[in-house]
Amino acid sequence: MIFYFSGTGNSRYVAEKTAETVQDEVVSMNALLKEGKAGTFISEKPYVFVLPVYAGRMPRVAEHCIEKMQLEGSSAVYFIMTCFETPYASEKYIRRLCGRKHLELSGFDYVCMPQSYIAMYDVPDHDQAVQIYRKALPKITEMAEKIRRQEKFDHQVNGGGMMSDVINPVFYQMAVSAKGFHTTDRCTGCGLCAERCPLNNIRLQDKVPQWGNSCTHCMACIDGCPAQAIEYKKATAGKSRNYNIAADL
Numbered sequence: 001m002i003f004y005f006s007g008t009g010n011s012r013y014v015a016e017k018t019a020e021t022v023q024d025e026v027v028s029m030n031a032l033l034k035e036g037k038a039g040t041f042i043s044e045k046p047y048v049f050v051l052p053v054y055a056g057r058m059p060r061v062a063e064h065c066i067e068k069m070q071l072e073g074s075s076a077v078y079f080i081m082t083c084f085e086t087p088y089a090s091e092k093y094i095r096r097l098c099g100r101k102h103l104e105l106s107g108f109d110y111v112c113m114p115q116s117y118i119a120m121y122d123v124p125d126h127d128q129a130v131q132i133y134r135k136a137l138p139k140i141t142e143m144a145e146k147i148r149r150q151e152k153f154d155h156q157v158n159g160g161g162m163m164s165d166v167i168n169p170v171f172y173q174m175a176v177s178a179k180g181f182h183t184t185d186r187c188t189g190c191g192l193c194a195e196r197c198p199l200n201n202i203r204l205q206d207k208v209p210q211w212g213n214s215c216t217h218c219m220a221c222i223d224g225c226p227a228q229a230i231e232y233k234k235a236t237a238g239k240s241r242n243y244n245i246a247a248d249l
């Protein structure tokens with residue numbers, strides 16, 4: 001059983017590609033979070049989690065969701081992170097989570113995908129994003145083949161403690177807030193942003209999106225808006241919106 005949490009579609013793509021090789025089902029943690037339930041799952045095959053890296057760790061909302069899930073059957077688990085450049089010391093926190101849940105970590109690895117953090121960094125344009133997806137495919141397939149054979153990964157990432165241990169908590173306190181999101185006159189009031197927010201943090205008032213206080217900066221709303229009508233403070237004007245690039249491969 002292959003779970004993913006995904007803001008802009010990168011981790012979802014990796015999960016779906018992995019599932020094709022492993023011949024296993026895919027479960028969206030976005031949907032679980034949206035419904036406010038963690039659930040009980042039974043699988044004889046190893047569990048696989050595909051998650052983006054947020055400031056050097058797995059996203060907090062994903063960690064909390066996994067913490068609450070009942071995972072029965074197999075105790076083996078693989079974690080695949082998608083990131084722009086490096087997962088830093090994510091593995092350390094994943095090992096701790098596995099320890100608390102009595103899961104055996106059979107593999108941890110990562111794959112580089114387009115930068116999704118449009119609110120803070122430059123992001124590739126659409127064509128560049130497509131190229132990054134194509135370049136990532138051999139590694140995704142290689143990891144999926146190992147999972148299919150239930151082989152352990154030998155990869156280990158060292159270092160990155162400063163980002164994961166020190167900056168991560170400060171980042172959540174200081175940077176992760178929906179306060180900077182606003183719409184432009186391009187907004188059609190279609191409601192897709194509210195539908196896509198995994199934390200139900202957007203509601204429409206007279207067809208105008210309003211952001212609440214529960215945001216994890218996944219970037220699904222701003223990147224997924226079909227009218228490109230969402231901006232974040234002054235950081236996002238003119239930047240490319242990359243959402244569900246897999247549809248254009």
Ligand SMILES: Cc1cc2nc3c(=O)[nH]c(=O)nc-3n(C[C@H](O)[C@H](O)[C@H](O)COP(=O)(O)O)c2cc1C
Pocket residue numbers: 005006007008009010011012051052053054055056057082083084085086087088113114115116117118163216217218219
């Ligand atoms: C809040 C946030 C924090 C991020 N932090 C990191 C990071 O520490 N290292 C990194 O290489 N990429 C980082 N990224 C980039 C994402 O991990 C990467 O683009 C990922 O593939 C996004 O996957 P998704 O589309 O499934 O959400 C960050 C992105 C966001 C939105």
Ligand code: SF4
Pocket residue numbers: 183186187188189190191192193194209224225226227228229230
């Ligand atoms: S998805 Fe975009 S166009 Fe649709 S309601 Fe949200 S901001 Fe407006």
Ligand code: SF4
Pocket residue numbers: 007178196197198199200201202211214215216217218219220221222
């Ligand atoms: S408000 Fe936007 S960025 Fe925040 S969690 Fe919802 S979809 Fe993600």
